[in-house]
Amino acid sequence: MKRIIPCLDVKDGRVVKGVKFEGLSEVASPVDLAKQYSDSGADELVFYDITASIEGRQIFADLLTQVIKCITVPLTVGGGINELQDIERMLHLGADKVSINTGALKDPELIKKAASEFGSRRIVFAADVKYENGMYVVFTHGGQENTGINAIEWIKRAEQLGAGELVINSIDTDGVRSGFDLPLLKEVVEAVSIPVVASGGAGSIDDFITLFQALPKIDAGLAASIFHFGLVKIPKLKQELYEKGINVHI
Numbered sequence: 680m681k682r683i684i685p686c687l688d689v690k691d692g693r694v695v696k697g698v699k700f701e702g703l704s705e706v707a708s709p710v711d712l713a714k715q716y717s718d719s720g721a722d723e724l725v726f727y728d729i730t731a732s733i734e735g736r737q738i739f740a741d742l743l744t745q746v747i748k749c750i751t752v753p754l755t756v757g758g759g760i761n762e763l764q765d766i767e768r769m770l771h772l773g774a775d776k777v778s779i780n781t782g783a784l785k786d787p788e789l790i791k792k793a794a795s796e797f798g799s800r801r802i803v804f805a806a807d808v809k810y811e812n813g814m815y816v817v818f819t820h821g822g823q824e825n826t827g828i829n830a831i832e833w834i835k836r837a838e839q840l841g842a843g844e845l846v847i848n849s850i851d852t853d854g855v856r857s858g859f860d861l862p863l864l865k866e867v868v869e870a871v872s873i874p875v876v877a878s879g880g881a882g883s884i885d886d887f888i889t890l891f892q893a894l895p896k897i898d899a900g901l902a903a904s905i906f907h908f909g910l911v912k913i914p915k916l917k918q919e920l921y922e923k924g925i926n927v928h929i
Contacts, residue, residue, distance in 0.1 A: 794841025856882025
């Protein structure tokens with residue numbers, strides 16, 4: 680069953696969206712959008728506090744609690760997750776899964792400890808990836824810092840450490856609406872066996888169809904701006920996927 684996942688990138692308490700992680704502009708209230716997506720058939724939601732790591736602080740708990748109260752679908756939360764207590768706090772607030780990104784690079788054992796403590800299925804590893812100098816490289820701090828680390832090797836290690844799911848954010852295609860980064864995603868699904876969520880580049884219903892037909896191993900498609908701005912409606916997207924023989928929950 681393929682999943683459709685809207686993403687709420689939150690800054691200063693509002694949903695924002697940019698292009699290639701830059702030029703962020705305000706979109707709407709995360710509470711209003713979350714309820715709208717939950718009611719319209721989204722399979723899951725992702726809530727990223729995108730400046731928590733940069734600003735060295737914890738996620739806005741009050742806002743997150745409001746979001747959780749108004750939805751009926753699973754929620755993954757990320758941003759500023761650096762230690763086990765951060766994960767425990769998010770799960771206690773009601774998150775179903777917690778996404779680790781920058782925190783895992785600071786301490787790779789965090790993934791292992793978290794999977795042991797809370798179960799792999801609740802631990803998502805998110806990687807912000809860009810193609811540079813002939814290889815895919817991991818970026819951190821909201822796509823601002825180049826680690827120089829080979830993304831495919833790092834993603835494989837995250838699986839070995841116990842991550843139960845991967846979210847692969849392509850910086851090259853983020854917000855461009857020209858389609859998912861199929862070459863990157865192909866390398867990822869061939870390297871791991873856990874569920875992979877594709878993120879970055881969706882611009883139309885056809886892009887989701889292409890994603891799932893070209894890479895049947897992809898478990899979910901995540902997008903933001905096309906849903907935020909009403910370019911694609913989730914019920915219509917799912918209906919067209921279903922008509923193309925792609926297994927989705929209608």
